[in-house]
Every structure is written in structure tokens, then in C-alpha cells.
Amino acid sequence: MGETAEQARNEEVTMEEIVALCKRRGFIFPSSEIYGGLGSTYDYGHYGVLLKNNVKAEWWRAMVGDRDDIVALDSAILQHPRVWEASGHLEGFTDPLVDCRTCKLRFRADKLEDAQCGQKPSKHPGEGPDCDLTDPRQFNLMFETHVGPVAGEGSEVYLRPETAQGIFINFKNVLQFARRKPPFGIAQVGKSFRNEITPGNFIFRTREFEQMEMEFFVPPDEADEWYQRWIEERRRWYEELGIRPDFLRVRPHDADELSHYSSATSDVEYLFPIGWSELEGIANRGDFDLTQHARFSGEKLEYFDQQTKERYVPHVIEPAAGADRATLAFLVDSYDAEEVEGRQRTVLRLHPRLAPVKVAVLPLVSKEGMPEKAREVYESLRRRLPAEFDEGGSIGKRYRRQDEIGTPWGVTVDGQTMEDDTVTLRDRDSLEQVRVPIEGLGEELAGRLEQPWRTPKLG
Ligand code: GAP
Numbered sequence: 001m002g003e004t005a006e007q008a009r010n011e012e013v014t015m016e017e018i019v020a021l022c023k024r025r026g027f028i029f030p031s032s033e034i035y036g037g038l039g040s041t042y043d044y045g046h047y048g049v050l051l052k053n054n055v056k057a058e059w060w061r062a063m064v065g066d067r068d069d070i071v072a073l074d075s076a077i078l079q080h081p082r083v084w085e086a087s088g089h090l091e092g093f094t095d096p097l098v099d100c101r102t103c104k105l106r107f108r109a110d111k112l113e114d115a116q117c118g119q120k121p122s123k124h125p126g127e128g129p130d131c132d133l134t135d136p137r138q139f140n141l142m143f144e145t146h147v148g149p150v151a152g153e154g155s156e157v158y159l160r161p162e163t164a165q166g167i168f169i170n171f172k173n174v175l176q177f178a179r180r181k182p183p184f185g186i187a188q189v190g191k192s193f194r195n196e197i198t199p200g201n202f203i204f205r206t207r208e209f210e211q212m213e214m215e216f217f218v219p220p221d222e223a224d225e226w227y228q229r230w231i232e233e234r235r236r237w238y239e240e241l242g243i244r245p246d247f248l249r250v251r252p253h254d255a256d257e258l259s260h261y262s263s264a265t266s267d268v269e270y271l272f273p274i275g276w277s278e279l280e281g282i283a284n285r286g287d288f289d290l291t292q293h294a295r296f297s298g299e300k301l302e303y304f305d306q307q308t309k310e311r312y313v314p315h316v317i318e319p320a321a322g323a324d325r326a327t328l329a330f331l332v333d334s335y336d337a338e339e340v341e342g343r344q345r346t347v348l349r350l351h352p353r354l355a356p357v358k359v360a361v362l363p364l365v366s367k368e369g370m371p372e373k374a375r376e377v378y379e380s381l382r383r384r385l386p387a388e389f390d391e392g393g394s395i396g397k398r399y400r401r402q403d404e405i406g407t408p409w410g411v412t413v414d415g416q417t418m419e420d421d422t423v424t425l426r427d428r429d430s431l432e433q434v435r436v437p438i439e440g441l442g443e444e445l446a447g448r449l450e451q452p453w454r455t456p457k458l459g
Helices: 005-012 015-024 046-065 081-086 109-114 164-168 171-177 220-240 288-297 323-334 370-381 395-405 415-420 441-450
Strands: 028-030 042-044 070-072 094-099 106-108 137-140 143-146 156-159 184-193 208-218 248-252 264-272 275-286 303-305 310-312 315-322 335-340 343-348 359-363 387-389 409-413 422-427 433-437
Touching (some): 005 264, 015 323, 046 070, 046 184, 046 208, 046 220, 046 323, 081 156, 081 288, 106 109, 164 208, 164 288, 208 220, 208 323, 220 248, 248 275, 264 323, 275 323, 315 323, 343 395, 370 387, 370 409, 370 415, 370 441, 422 441
Parallel strands (some): 070 184, 359 409
Antiparallel strands (some): 028 042, 143 156, 184 208, 303 310
């Protein structure tokens, strides 16, 4: 790439274009829209659900399908309140907050230079003459609610702010019932909740989001090695799914950035339209969590090696990713706009395995038996892979619609199909059209889906 990634980023796509495409094509909508919306919450529509499901499926494939040292878990969102005492979240999961007495807005005290004053949006809070900021106070990011019909002392619980703790409190279960020995991992995907003071940038930072987390339990002397291995594994995962290497980087945390539980953390960052930002964190959590839960619960959370008679508390390496944030990165990185034969085309060059729809079946015209024939082809294809039948509007319009949702292949039923049972197969990226027999089409496409893929943006 001749220009820097930063220069290319500015020319390629803005966050506004991504938001507009998501709305236009039914990926993601602002939540509660008919009531005026609820800030920074989003609803996923049909293609958004399919895309995010594919992101999560690829994560599961990498964690559980492709290896045999990680097991799956789905723990409850509501957990015993002592969990959050032991984990340190009750005391330490806070951001410093200031209120402005004039505009009534709240800001993170450590991010004032990124925020905008509510009275004078061209300035930062504290800069305008009208600003009247309070002293910072610590604000806990956990959402509190109550169990049972009576609100009050003893009924408070929290919506989990990370999926990780559900894994630590099940360590003993997995050790016993899945009969695992370190190194082994427990993986979980699910919703987490944080009362973020400054959510924003579309689905990048919201108060309700999905995490994909894996806790990898290792003998203490193997922790450093596994930490490095997981950083590389996770960077590779994004690249194999099509993110361009120049738009990805690994950034080790400075000592003053580390979370209370971490002895080392590296972020996999993506160059979003808002700049380099965290996609995923890989942390060396040491024995912090198991030791804390053992202390608070009174249970032994350790591993006893029958052969060496050695007893130890495993150390933990944690790759922690966000499903929404990864989905946003795949949308941004795949977005492309080009002119083809004098017409503008917007296309999502998504990895075929991530694409919400793999193949669209289109009758060339709505007559001469073509819609019926196309429906037959569609019915047989959809048994093999996610397919869509589309007969509304001109063929050009339908291709453009499919390009915008990232459908890698288009099958057109035309006059020749009615004579020789062949169709045209169009490739989303090269726009090449080849004539292929209907028989064996499903197999052909299923085979293509399993091929390694490289984004055409890399040339
Ligand atoms: N268990 C460790 C942990 O939760 P984190 O860095 O706070 O670490 C992990 O979160 C990932 O979850 C982040 O890298 C990000 O992808 C996602 N995430 C965190 N907060 C988020 C938010 N408010 N909105 C969307 N995604 C978020």
C-alpha cells in the first residue's frame, strides 16, 4: 500500500456511511425508534442478526470446532452478588465522573479532551466560560437490579459486566465433569452490560453488548508462553476472516492502563473511522480470579496432578472480544464503493463465511417460466447454504441490493436456462459471470465456501 493505512482509512468510508448502509439494508436500527430512540442502544435486523451470528459461529469454530482443549459454557447473566465482590468489580469497576451544573451533562473526568461541552459543542467540557464542573467522583459501571418482588436490602443483584466471571465460578464443575487438566480453556458468548458514561460511535461502545470470552487455564510457568500464543492466534483470526493486516495492530498496555486483575494485557486494535481502537484484549490474569473466588466462596479452586502429586492454582490467559465490535470492524473493512460501467456500486466484500446470504437466485425477468424455475433452483440450494430468492425490480437493481449486503454469489435464471438447465453464476468481487449446470451447483458453492479467502482489496 503506497499511502499509509490512516490516509486510506479517511478516503475509504466514514462511520456515517456505515450507519446509513446498516439502516438502508436492514442490518442495524436505532433501538426504540418509534419512541424517539434510547441513546446508544441498537436493534439488529435480519441481515445484522445473520452477520453477527456468523461472526460468533466463526469464533466458536476457532475455539471449539478446530481444537480439542476448550469446552463451551453458557452461564447466567444474574449471579450471586458475592461474585462481584470477589472479582473486584464492586469496588474497582468504576470510571471517574464529573457533572456540569450548567448543561447537566456527565463526562468522564479522564476523557474530557475527547468530550464536547453541552453548552458550546465546539469546546471541551471545562473550557467554556459557562462550564461549572463538579469534582470527580467514582461511578460504578455495573447495572443494579433486584430479585424477587421486594426491593431493598439483600435483594440487589447486578447484570454481569463481563462474561468471564461466569467461567471462573464454574471452574470446578468443568474440572470434575469435563475431566480436564491444564492447559485447557472454557469459552462463552453472551450479553454483558455496562452503564458506560460515554457510549457512542454506533455499536462500538454501547451499554448492552455481546462478548466472546475464553479463559485458558495453564500451569503457572507456561503463562507467558500462552499469553504470546493467544495474541498471535487472535490476530490471525481477524486476518483469516478478511481484515487487512495494515488495519490491525497489537498494542501492549502501559502499566498504568492495566486492569486490577491483569499483569499484562495487549489489545488487538483496528483502524476504525474513529481511529485506532480496541477490538479485543488478551490479558494475563494470573491466579487473581481463582484465588479470589476460593477465598470468598470457601471452595478449593485448584488443580491436583495425580501423577506428579503437585497441587497448584492455574494461571489464566484471557482473549476477550466483543461480537458487536468485531461485526463493526468486518462491516467497515469490507465496505467498498466503485464505479462500474458508469454506475456507482456499493459492495460489502465480506468473507463468504461471514456474508449473511451466500447466494441469491434471480429470475432474469418475471415471465416465460423463469420465476418458477428460479424458485426451484432456490429451493434446492437453500438446503445446502443460506440463499435468497429475489424477483422484485430490474436485474441491475437486484444485483446492487445483493452487493450491498455482501452476497458473494448470484445465480441468474434466463432464457438459456429454460433450454439447457444451465444458469449464470456471478461473482460479487470480480463481477465475472460463468455458465454452469444447475446440477452440482449446490456442491460447487458449498465447496467454494470452504476455500481459504483473501480480500480483493489487497489486490
Ligand atoms: N473480561 C475482560 C473484559 O471484559 P474488556 O476489554 O473490558 O475486557 C472485552 O472487554 C471486549 O468486550 C472489548 O475488547 C470490546 O470488544 C468488548 N466491549 C467492552 N465494552 C464494550 C461496550 N461498552 N460496547 C461494546 N463492546 C464492548
